[in-house]
Amino acid sequence: MHAATCPPCRESPSRRQDGLRALLSCGLAASVLLCPDSTLASATHVPPACVGVDVPQSRIEVTTRHATPVITFERSARHLRMQLAADAAVVALGMTESSTALSMEVTLNAVDGTVAGVRCARPNLYVVLTHSRLEVALASELQDNACAARAVLAHEFEHVQIEQAGLESIATELEARLERHYDEQVFAGTSEEIRRALRQEFDGIWGPLLQQLLARTTAMHAAHDRKDSRHDRTACNGDLLRLAR
Numbered sequence: 001m002h003a004a005t006c007p008p009c010r011e012s013p014s015r016r017q018d019g020l021r022a023l024l025s026c027g028l029a030a031s032v033l034l035c036p037d038s039t040l041a042s043a044t045h046v047p048p049a050c051v052g053v054d055v056p057q058s059r060i061e062v063t064t065r066h067a068t069p070v071i072t073f074e075r076s077a078r079h080l081r082m083q084l085a086a087d088a089a090v091v092a093l094g095m096t097e098s099s100t101a102l103s104m105e106v107t108l109n110a111v112d113g114t115v116a117g118v119r120c121a122r123p124n125l126y127v128v129l130t131h132s133r134l135e136v137a138l139a140s141e142l143q144d145n146a147c148a149a150r151a152v153l154a155h156e157f158e159h160v161q162i163e164q165a166g167l168e169s170i171a172t173e174l175e176a177r178l179e180r181h182y183d184e185q186v187f188a189g190t191s192e193e194i195r196r197a198l199r200q201e202f203d204g205i206w207g208p209l210l211q212q213l214l215a216r217t218t219a220m221h222a223a224h225d226r227k228d229s230r231h232d233r234t235a236c237n238g239d240l241l242r243l244a245r
């Protein structure tokens with residue numbers, strides 16, 4: 001058995017932006033920490049040296065860790081707009097930012113193959129998806145206006161909930177996909193070669209899949225913003241509208 005932890009060592013930020021022209025405007029930035037890339041290696045379903053070899057099945061587990069949202073009033077509406085790279089027509093009174101990190105521990109169910117020096121293995125994968133950062137930035141202009149701050153905060157917290165629910169559904173789907181993939185997959189080679197092949201699969205298959213799954217929440221954030229763009233113009237005695245302008 002060989003255990004290795006894949007440290008989060010590469011950050012690939014992907015800032016998502018609402019781009020809405022709404023009374024309440026916001027954005028969401030996400031970044032993903034991925035494992036190191038590696039040299040190319042290949043894995044077939046059952047390599048010749050492992051045909052007829054009884055290799056124990058994989059155990060796959062994907063769990064999540066949520067962050068407690070941190071609320072700040074440090075940035076002005078102008079500053080938030082610049083961070084969102086929004087055009088001048090958009091006023092940002094709030095912004096939710098999150099970072100998602102992935103860590104993975106790999107152990108191998110390895111037995112001797114039919115060829116000398118070749119091990120046959122299936123991986124056990126313990127994956128943790130973590131919201132390492134979840135920050136709700138409210139414009140500093142809202143600090144002295146409890147009503148407007150509450151309204152924007154309520155809006156941003158729906159973005160937080162979308163992110164949190166999204167993390168859960170990503171974990172469920174990732175686990176199912178990993179289980180399906182490694183059900184029939186047997187790796188052959190030395191332990192080091194097998195681990196390298198697994199890292200290569202992570203970079204080639206699972207990293208991109210994770211990015212795709214994370215991107216799914218973008219549509220949900222956009223739908224939430226479209227809904228709130230019809231915000232009541234008389235809210236907070238018109239203060240929201242005034243601040244947004």
Ligand SMILES: [Zn+2]
Pocket residue numbers: 018024025026027155156159224225
């Ligand atoms: Zn929003």
